[in-house]
Amino acid sequence: MKMVDIIWKGNHVFILATTVLIILLYGYGSFTFTGFFSAQVFLNLFIDNAYLIIVATGMAFVIITGGIDLSVGAFVALISMISATLLEMGFNAYLVIVLTLLIGVLFGGFQGYLISQFDLHPWIVTLAGMFLARGTSFLINTESIVITNETYSYLSSAKVPIIGGGYVSIGAIIALLLVIIAIFIAKYTKFGRNVYAVGGNVSSARLMGLPVKRTTILVYMFSGFCSALGGFVFTIYMLSGYGLHLLGMEMDAIAACVIGGILLTGGFGYLIGPMLGVLSMGVIQTIIMFQGTLSSWWTKIAVGFLLFIFIVLQRLVVINRRRKEMEFSKELNVKPETETFTRKQLDT
Amino acid sequence: MVSEYLLRSEGISKFFPGVKALSNVSFTLKQGEIHSIMGENGAGKSTLIKVFTGVHKMDEGSIFFKEEQIDLDSPQSAQNKGISAVFQEVNLCENLSVAENIFIGREPKKNGRINWKEIKKRAEQLLLTRLNIKIDVSKVLSSYSTAIQQMIAIARAVDMSSGVLILDEPTSSLDKNEVKQLFKVMKSLKEEGMGIIFVSHFLEQVYEISDRITVLRNGQYIGDYVTNQLPRKDLVSNMIGREWDENSNHKEKQFKNLKSSELLLSGTNLARKGSINPLNIEMRKGEVLGLAGLLGSGRTELAKVIFGIDKPDQGVLYLNNEKIGSLNPKSSIERGVSFCPEDRKVEGIINDLTIRENIILGLQTKKGLLKYIPMKEQERIANKYIKLLRIKTPSIEQSIDNLSGGNQQKVILARWLATNPTLLILDEPTRGIDVGSKQEIRQLIFDLAKEGITILFISAELEETVACCDRVIVLRDRQKIGELQGEDMTESKIMDMIAKGDEIDETIPS
Amino acid sequence: MKQYLLKFTRQKIFWPLTALALFLVLNLFIDPGFFEIEIKNNHLFGSLIDILNRSIPLVIISIGMTLVIAKEGIDISVGSVLAISGATAAAIMEHQNIWLALIVALIVGIVCGFWNGLLVSVFEIQPMVATLILLVVGRGIAQLITGGQILTMDNEIYSFIGTGFLFGFPFPIYIGIFVFLMMIFLKKRTAMGLFLESIGNNMTASKFAGIQPKKIILLVYTICGLCAAIAGIIVSANVSSADANNAGLWIELDAILAVVIGGTSMRGGRYFLGGTVVGALFIQTLSTTIYSIGINPQIVMVVKALVVILVCLMQSESFRRSFANMGKKKVSYT
Structure with a gap:
């Protein structure tokens, strides 16, 4: 119901565009390939991309404040490595989960602290975070570690049945829950609204007395938490820890946000967007998989093309908005000006 | 005993690198009065207001709110004291809805979540009763004109203020009727006992609305006058007339007859x-x-x-x-044609570059990207103007950032003279x-x-x-x-x- | 007058240079033969030559990146452009003349750079976002060109570019020096350096001074693309193959790091080509050192991360201020 509400509110071009895109792509797939139009193929989109949905949702908050978090991909890999190592050492599975989430929060918070306190470029700080995360996971182990822990195996293979015969994984459930929570946070908490205010206009936010620094730190904390959660979901999906997992995934997350209508300039976007972005990328991937003869790099080209279209679309929206403002100021001035002008002419 | 002064400040000074933006300025605001601050660009109006709102920390002086000394170190602290402000540029978030802009940072909550219905209702009510504006408050701010945005900013400030309201050039984007409406609001707030600081460069508005006028000039306090005892000409003269302390002896001026000269x-x-x-x-x-x-x-x-x-x-x-x-x-x-701009820091100097580079920049753009001026020639030009304009610097390779304001100005002048305008x-x-x-x-x-x-x-x-x-x-x-x-x-x-x-x-x- | 100039550059370049020297000396302790240079068949061999030779692609890309960063920009697509140009050269060489292959590979780089510049200057898209597109698409295009395989090249002239020797030195070094000198020429003998530093430092004032920023931005991104293409040719020539997936992977990050270490600020303005070169050499030496010490080579990443943060904190004014304030407070308390 909320979703319907959001879509209907108008000015939600991007969400609408992305939804239409998914439907079109999915329709195309269904007509072209046998077996494409099945509940399970659709649910697999969630199962296979659960971690990306989580990470992209965390990233979306950062982007809405006008920042960026490049460390997410490396951090998911690091979490997989830490989990695998700790489990190998015989730690309790639930303790490991809690511990990794905590690490995520701390790591993200530290990045946010550096960015807000010392006015460092988020690009640089999170880039360093990315190096740090990858390097640390290799320091722990350069090899891939297979997870044999019972709890993790159970979580990995658990199938949650859905009406209609399909099923989803625990990871997909977590992802959906997170998206719902994120939508709630964005809409119904002070923190969520401050995120939008900071992204809309930092100096205004400061002048309005909003806690800009705290919001920045919290946002990176949340992104760190999402990376850790995504790391957990990814770990039970792969059942292995490896430092080379998900190379370049941060770009996928950013792309998902852009396609999902999160404006990279900050201040705009709905938290349902990243999920839609991930899904549309997932559908493309599935189509290419079903097609069979097209190589996997077409995914990159297609995603890149989508990215381009959406970035240009975003740009046009911004330009359009600016033009609107100018028209407003013209409207304001036109009347008095012509009036005085004619009077002046009459005088002379 | 209730104090006469709502806001009182003594000896406020504020220094920026190389500039004394305010020096020893005092200001008082009574309960139920509208007090205008007048002055030209760079007179220190904005800086004074930013000190009152906690944006800038003052370097010297003290501020009393209801005769109690207060320490303003952030916009939050000023707002908590009940001093709220509307700045020259609309300081709201364009990406948020009108209602939210009014209530952000103090959203009413219900069951732990923001109560949007309440926000909408209250915003509508506030705009209607206070400013007589009826608009759809759930639309984003950017879908309204600057004038309406300004009114919304005022509504937010009015709603938050508990004593002092600062309006910095609020009328520059309003039309006549909107100004009238605003003045009505200001008057009713005044009746309620609120103190309003009003900054505007429109003389007639200042005379229409304010009870007192404080004039600033070059960061200095010139005077504090009761409006209806200050003839307009005196006000103008206080702002831009001859400086009182300076008895520069005028040269006898020769008026050129240029009627015949070419256009x-x-x-x-x-x-x-x-x-x-x-x-x-x-x-x-x-x-x-x-x-x-x-x-x-x-x-x-x-x-x-x-x-x-x-x-x-x-x-x-x-x-x-x-x-x-x-x-x-x-x-x-x-x-x-050469243009030596008004805002030296932003439009004139390029801090990272040396004096030589700043001087030849104009000439180089005139010549274009490829016709590079040889280093010898650059040095000659730079040295020529340093001598001609008596720019005080140990070397032409000094960063322009190290020069005093006057010398920086001369460098910018040199840049334009070098293009032979x-x-x-x-x-x-x-x-x-x-x-x-x-x-x-x-x-x-x-x-x-x-x-x-x-x-x-x-x-x-x-x-x-x-x-x-x-x-x-x-x-x-x-x-x-x-x-x-x-x-x-x-x-x-x-x-x-x-x-x-x-x-x-x-x-x-x- | 020149003395002042020298003094100035020396100050900025001092720290990266010292760090580089320190690492070289450290290597001497690990490997006493580190500084030895042998002559075999009139070719010079040795660790130093090796480091220099291997760092050339990074040096060239970093030089291009320096210009972009000088205008408060960034180009994260250089790795992809590098892969595209290598792939293009390899694909054309399969059927065509090598010179055509080289020229087309360079043109591809120019086109990619121009595309980035267009998005940034004309469409006013944030640099990072604009170059993100090519970063994502680029690898796909490169794979499209190579057909998803690693193309091997069998051409003497081409492999000479990557592995040949001229007057005793590896050939890539000459290319690196040539690119460096060209950029020095652009900076010191045309007004580009002045204009670029102006717009990077104060866009408004530059416009008032009559500079047309869009043209400069376009030029700078194009040069950056060209540099990436040159590096792509060297990388592919070095191993006589074009790997669309892994060639130049993450080189954009190393390049940014090299630029920042070299003293050019991410906030634009003054740029230091010499510093960048030293920064790139430093990164290469760091990797080599860690390899030769024999500890886990992946620690390079951790060290890089720490170096980046440290350098940026040093450049951050608020950090220095709070650092200074800390000192002050202590004094006032005692």
């Missing part, structure tokens, strides 16, 4: 929405033409249009009887610099004029304008209201024009 520049119907209304301007070769008027009168705006930084919406400009097609800074420089536009060339440099720069203007360079001169100090110029165009509210030259051109006459303008043309909307 260098002529513009007809030049206009740009929001900055100047259609006007005509003519300049003869070798003339020093002044643009006089208060802040926001269109003096700087006109100069920017002539130089091509801002494109005119209509009108034509002729230079040497040649119609100018595309107007942009580079082609202007190539045509021999036929028309030199000087926008406030002596602002914010020490008296010695001021004298030197004025002398330079005389010398340049003698050499035959045509100069368009803008200054907030009338005395300076009168001393330097052969002819003066007086501007008010973005239009030309008169022209003076020869013996007619006196400070008093110009001030009369600026001050009386409103009385004559009461109908002209501002």
Whole structure:
């Protein structure tokens, strides 16, 4: 119901565009390939991309404040490595989960602290975070570690049945829950609204007395938490820890946000967007998989093309908005000006 | 005992690197009064307001709120005390809804979540009862005009304030009716016992609404007057008239007769929405033409249009009887027009670069990317102007950041002189610099004029304008209201024009 | 006058240079033969030559990146452009003349750079976002060109570019020096350096001074693309194959790091080509050192991360201020 509400509110071009895109792509797939139009193929989109949905949702908050978090991909890999190592050492599975989430929060918070306190470029700080995360996971182990822990195996293979015969994984459930929570946070908490205010206009936010620094730190904390959660979901999906997992995934997350209508300039976007972005990328991937003869790099080209279209679309929206403002100021001035002008002419 | 003063400040000083933005300024605000702060650009109005709102931390002085000393170190602390402000540029978030902009940071909650219905209801009510505006408050702010945005900002400030309301140039984007509406609101707030600080450069508005006026000039406190005991001319003279302490001995001025001289520049119907209304301007070769008027009168705006930084919406400009097609800074420089901008820090100097590089920059753009000026030549030019303008620096390879304001100004002047201009536009060339440099720069203007360079001169100090110029165009509210030259051109006459303008043309909307 | 100039550059370049020297000396302790240079068949061999030779692609890309960063920009697509140009050269060489292959590979780089510049200057898209597109698409295009395989090249002239020797030195070094000198020429003998530093430092004032920023931005991104293409040719020539997936992977990050270490600020303004070169050499030496010490080579990443943060904190004004304040407070308390 909320979703319907959001879509209907108008000015939600991007969400609408992305939804239409998914439907079109999915329709195309269904007509072209046998077996494409099945509940399970659709649910697999969630199962296979659960971690990306989580990470992209965390990233979306950062982007809405006008920042960026490049460390997410490396951090998911690091979490997989830490989990695998700790489990190998015989730690309790639930303790490991809690511990990794905590690490995520701390790591993200530290990045946010550096960015807000010392006015460092988020690009640089999170880039360093990315190096740090990858390097640390290799320091722990350069090899891939297979997870044999019972709890993790159970979580990995658990199938949650859905009406209609399909099923989803625990990871997909977590992802959906997170998206719902994120939508709630964005809409119904002070923190969520401050995120939008900071992204809309930092100096205004400061002048309005909003806690800009705290919001920045919290946002990176949340992104760190999402990376850790995504790391957990990814770990039970792969059942292995490896430092080379998900190379370049941060770009996928950013792309998902852009396609999902999160404006990279900050201040705009709905938290349902990243999920839609991930899904549309997932559908493309599935189509290419079903097609069979097209190589996997077409995914990159297609995603890149989508990215381009959406970035240009975003740009046009911004330009359009600016033009609107100018028209407003013209409207304001036109009347008095012509009036005085004619009077002046009459005088002379 | 209830104190007479809501807000009282003593000896406030604020220093920025190289500038004393405020020095020893005092200010008082009574309960139930509207108090205007007047002054030209750089007089320190904005800085004073930013001190009161906690944006800038003052370096010296103390502030008392209801006779209790307070420490303002952030906008939050000021808001908590009940001092709220509306700034010149709308300081709201355009991406949020109207209702949210009013309530962000203090959202009403229900069951732990933001109660949007309540926010909407209260925002609607507030706008309707306080400002008599009826709009859809759930729309994003950017879908409304600047004027409405300004009103929304005022609504937020009014709702949050518990004593002191600061309005910094709130009327510059409002039309007549909106201004009336705003004044109504201000008056009713005043009745309620609120103290309002009002900053505006519209004289008539200040006279209409305020009880007292404090005048600032060059960061100094000039005086605190009861509005209806201060004649307009005195106010203008306090702001831009002769500086009281300075008894500079006037040279006997020779008025050039330039009627016969050739026309260098002529513009007809030049206009740009929001900055100047259609006007005509003519300049003869070798003339020093002044643009006089208060802040926001269109003096700087006109100069920017002539130089091509801002494109005119209509009108034509002729230079040497040649119609100018595309107007942009580079082609202007190539045509021999140079513009020494008003805001030295932002529009003039390039801090990272050395003095030499800052000086040759204009000449280099005139020559283009590939015709690089050889280092020897650069050094020669730089040294020539350092000597000519007596720029005090140990070396031409010093970073310009290390120079004092006056010397920086001279470097910018040198940049434009090096391009051999036929028309030199000087926008406030002596602002914010020490008296010695001021004298030197004025002398330079005389010398340049003698050499035959045509100069368009803008200054907030009338005395300076009168001393330097052969002819003066007086501007008010973005239009030309008169022209003076020869013996007619006196400070008093110009001030009369600026001050009386409103009385004559009461109908002209501002 | 020149003395002042020298003094100035020396100050900025001092720290990276010292760090580089320190690492070289450290290597001497690990491997006493580190500084030895042998002559075999009139070719010079040795660790130093090796480091120099291997760092050339990074040096060239970093030089291009320096210009972009000088205008408060960034180009994260250089790795992809590098892969595209290598792939293009390899694909054309399969059927065509090598010179055509080289020229087309360079043109591809120019086109990619121009595309980035267009998005940034004309469409006013944030640099990072604009170059993100090519970063994502680029690898796909490169794979499209190579057909998803690693193309091997069998051409003497081409492999000479990557592995040949001229007057005793490896050939790539000459290319690196040539690119460096060209950029020095652009900086010191045309007004580009002045204009670029102006707009990077103060865009408004530059516009008032008559500079047309769009043209400069376009030029700078194009040069950056060209540099990436040159590096792509060297990388592919070095191993006589074009790997669309892994060639130049993450080189954009190393390049940014090299630029920042070299003293050019991410906030634009003054740029230091010499510093960048030293920064790139430093990164290469760091990797080599860690390899030769024999500890886990992946620690390079951790060290890089720490170096980046440290350098940026040093450049951050608020950090220095709070650092200074800390000192002050202590004094006032005692």
